[in-house]
Amino acid sequence: MFLIWNILSFFFNKYTFGVALLLLVLKLYLKFTTGYCRSDATIHGKTVLITGANTGIGKETAKDLARRGGRIILACRDLEKAKKARDEIIASTKNENIIIKKLDLLSLSSVREFAADIKASEERLDILINNAGVGAMPQRHTEDNLLPTMQVNYFSTFLLTLLLIDLLKKSAPSRIIMVSSVAHKYAKLDLSTINVRKACGPQRLYNNSKLCLMLFSNELARKLSKTGVTVNSVHPGAVLTDIFKGIPKFYYRIFLVIAKAYFKTPYEGAQTLVHLAVTPGLEKITGKYFVDCAEDKPLPLATDEGMAKKLWEITEQFVGLKPEEKFW
Template sequence: MKTFKLESIPSQKGKVAIVTGANIGLGYETALALAKKEITVILACRSLAKAQKAMDKMIKEVHAADLEIILIDLNSLKSVLDFAMEFGEKHNRLDFLIANAGIMMPPFQKTKDGFESQFGVNFLAHFLLVNRLFPILKNTVGSRVVMLSSLAHKNARINFSNLNAEKNYSNWKVYGQSKLACLIFAYELQRRIDDKGLKLKSLAAHPGFSSTNLGHLLPIIGAKLFSPFASFIGQDAKAGALPTLRAALDPTVKGGEYFGPSGFKEIKGAPKVVNSSSRSHDLLVASKLWTVAEEMTGEKFNV
């Protein structure tokens, strides 16, 4: 695969993208880059004020940016359903669904539906969002779904007996589990797409070690160390967004590929196809996770 150069990607005018968590960090940089390609970008955010502030900032840089805010709270499955309904009422195509938003290592807490927050927000809400928007994706030629994973997936496993962390809670292990779930879902979705002979792609990406807003959820001392440490050995959000943007925009990508930085230990560097853990390719776990996600979200997902 050739080196990816964002500036060499031509205008994508007429196409539509959704970016969850588009008001800050990786999501902001992803949405901004898509707007520069003349894509209509839906800023899918929880806070109207923060989304509006981000939109205003983007428009200052890209005066002709075609941006729209639709609110979504990934802590609530009802909010996900409301978002999908509103999007469907306004748009009849969806070329890029970027499942970017996430939380990292908060104290134990539950979503409005009673799920452990990291598994609920990072994975289950996005699983339901893709499910509800899949009919539009399926009818949009060449559409792509990009799930955000993490280096943390590599040491993780899916603990089906403790998905809501009610037996015990390790914020780091549960974070890794949620990001492993996102990656497993991306692979399984592509397998089901292939089985049906559909013409869309499911992909995944991770930002390496990126200095983003997620660090504020670490303990106070860790948060103070996280940002300068990440800046020193890692990369900023603009660079961290490049694997996602390659997954979304590179015309040479194949469904089921996983993108991350090309540097040492995938910490930083230009985006390339990277490998993932053996657990992420476990077909039995993938099938079980899909079924469990359907049960937890209350909706069947028929590709």
């Protein structure tokens, strides 16, 4: 028995050291490959609109851009949380030009009301950051008969962006930043079942929504190629934010231990968004995909023009796009 115990102890100690070493190497790799915005450019006189800006990456992006002197519009569903975020940003940056606007991406009517408000109250819009997103949500259709994950991550973002195009064109050179995800590379998109309940599981649905966002971003970049408005997509990295709070409590506790050790902080996750928003020299870079403040290669399907055009046509029908809302 003593011999067996010694043998087991040997293998346990041997492999524990190996695993610990592997985890340390992984931690160092993630630390040294994280990209940071190196530009010290200011944006005085510019207006920035950020969706989902009351927490996580959105709030950190808003804080950074406020520190650079921009007029920041926080587009949020929860106004109480938005007010707390605004107060925190003002206290941190001393920039009081922080505006809160109600936007519920689970409602297309809310998107239209919000866009109408922005166009009536704002003279310019220099930077639009479509940051808001959700993870796995119950697959129950919304009041607009859309799957919630697809509506927040893609359909409402599509509609909101198109409704604000005229203001962005008026303010050119201007920038649109789409917060996508590396998850788009694991999508299996069937346009015929894009809004069909239980056509795929929650994770696949999320992946598909991010691929749709990429396809939209690239097609929009083509349509805006001669307007001075650029459109680029971002994978912010694996970031510990509220998007994971939908995980069942038991698994969330386990996940939290791993995430705190290896995921990016919201500040780190915001860096590529800030880079695309402010860095000089990117005024003509459009239709690209960025990771850690550098251009990266997306899934080949994400650049498929034929698929993008078909998706665009289908999406127009799902969001009820009106003839007067088309800019092309």
